Amino acid sequence: MRRSGGETVESVHSSTRTPSRSHLAARGETNSETFPITSMQFNIRDPLQPPNGEATMRLIEEELSVGSSTPLATACLPAGVDFGLQEHLHGRRKGEGWTVTIGAGSQDMIYKGVNALMNPGDVVLVEAPVYAGVLTIFHELNAEILEVNTDGNGVCSHRMREILRIGRHQTETEAVLHGPVRLNPTGSTTTSERRLEVLALSREHDFFILEDDPYCSLYFGPSNRPPFYFALERDQPEVGRVLRFDSLSKTISAGLRVGFASGPEPILRVMDLHSAAVNMQPPTFSQVIALKILSAWGYNGFTAHTAQFYREKRDVFEAAMQRHLAGLAEWTPPEAGMFFWFKLLLNEPGSGEEAEGDSEYIIRTTAVERGVLALPGATFYPNPRKTPFVRASFSLLPENQVDEALRRLREVVLEVRKANKRG
Ligand SMILES: Cc1ncc(COP(=O)(O)O)c(C=O)c1O
Structure with a gap:
């Protein structure tokens, strides 16, 4: 994992921990009674009455105050967090060696995840063709990009094995794989067999898998879709090699900028530190609105x-x-x-x-x-x-x-x- 200025993950974690209520006065917190917005009302499309039905949502002051108070040095609202998505979709339960954090879109999370894991000049295996937005992140790090080709069944894992056997990354550098679930641009899906092979390779060659999946809910293929890396790793000899990225940009609003990362806690805490340093935390106001919509629709309502x-x-x-x-x-x-x-x-x-x-x-x-x-x-x-x-x-x-x-x-x-x- 990328080392950040000698600070340990544990010290990062304790320094960003939310102070208990009795200590809040020490933080110079703005009194939210002076903030102008006391309630908010908006209409959303009602999935139960398509195509033109609408439902009215109202956020009261108490709900809004969570989103408008002075940022804490943690990334997300205490409630909701990933809206139960990982449990619902991937069968991953709490306490199984993973946690969640929120960022300003999945692009923000991928950027912070890559920077937590990689040092300049490290190797990255990239499925090609690939979403061009990640290439700028790897270029900025001066990463050595190794292309792994794809076909109608997704990533060619046998080719990846060959690349790894040749052993370019078995130098001092560390490696990660950018392994999207459904490829942008191709829209194809990697089969379970190939994903299992990639997971085995990640253990053999000691690399992390970045599962970039903002299109998770935009799936219209066969009903028995292959499980995700994040779900598959649960039954592997070890967990903690998959860092998964989700987004609400394709389903609720790209402008809300809500994306989240799920994966091993030490990595996510480093990403939180990055957020705390860059912008304190991603907008909680957006999270309050998203949570309200998702609570009203239910996960199935909005994906369907x-x-x-x-x-x-x-x-x-x-x-x-x-x-x-x-x-x-x-x-x-x-x-x-x-x-x-x-x-x-x-x-x-x-x-x-x-x-x-x-x-x-x-x-x-x-x-x-x-x-x-x-x-x-x-x-x-x-x-x-x-x-x-x-x-x-x-x-x-x-x-x-x-x-x-x-x-x-x-x-x-x-x-x-x-x-x-x-x-
Ligand atoms: C594959 C992929 N990953 C990540 C993103 C970034 O999405 P977000 O709006 O959540 O930052 C996109 C955006 O189109 C994308 O296609």
Whole structure:
């Protein structure tokens, strides 16, 4: 674990412990009677009365005062914390060697988790393609990034074994794996067998797994979805190698900035110290609002609502892909999240051209000129490369615009094919 200025995890923990009530006067705490907000009322969509039903939520002064009082040097509200998610979804009970902390979105938590675990120049194994937002964190640390490729069944664990056998990380450096559950951009899911192999590798080669999963509730694949690393490790010979990241950004509000990390207590306490130093604590006001909504909806209410919405969007997008890009692109329909990841077939079959081509110019220039916005696949690889893959989001557009966008993309691909044939 990254060493922070000689301070032990225990001393960090005791120095950030909440003082008992009788000592609070020593802290120069603002009297919340002077704060202006005494109650708050807002409407939320009611999952029991879709699509237009609304329910009114009211927060009284007592509930709000928890969120508006002077920050304590701990990361989260005493109540709620992870809203019972880890127990509900992953069957992990309290007292099984893990705890939870809250941050300003899962990005904040990943940043702090990585900085708690890694020193500059350490090795990180990254599933590729990968969410580009984590690459900046690893670049900032000057980490040595080793790409582990993925296919329709998620991370290629056998490839990871080979990389580890070659032993680049068996130097003085420590290693972590960024192992998302459902890949952004690809939307595919790693199978249980592969996850178990990765867990075995983490013990054999002594690394931590960062389970980055903000799309946890946006799942619309088969009902028997594979268990998460965090759930699987419970039955392993040892626990404490998985640091899991969840978020409310995809389900409640990206602007509330509520994300949380679950994992071994010593690591989370170092992350809390980081929060205490940087911004005292993540906004408790956001947590009060989120807790109110979740208590009203119940966990099942809000996940069912969100997953159903995105499943329909995915189906609309896939139908338009079939209409316009069948034979011109290849894809596996995503089982979760909000992205379609597809490979453009830029050469006609039998053209003799071996190279698959590159989507970079086509997507960033030609498609943009036609009003079609997507991201070229190269954005999602740690190391520069040419790739014919593209990531398109299906979360926002209505059906007619999806249809029009993919019709235009079809024209672009046909033109590129024609030019490749001439050239
Ligand atoms: C895979 C992945 N991890 C983390 C994040 C960060 O999410 P948050 O809004 O909770 O910070 C995102 C955002 O899109 C993401 O796609």
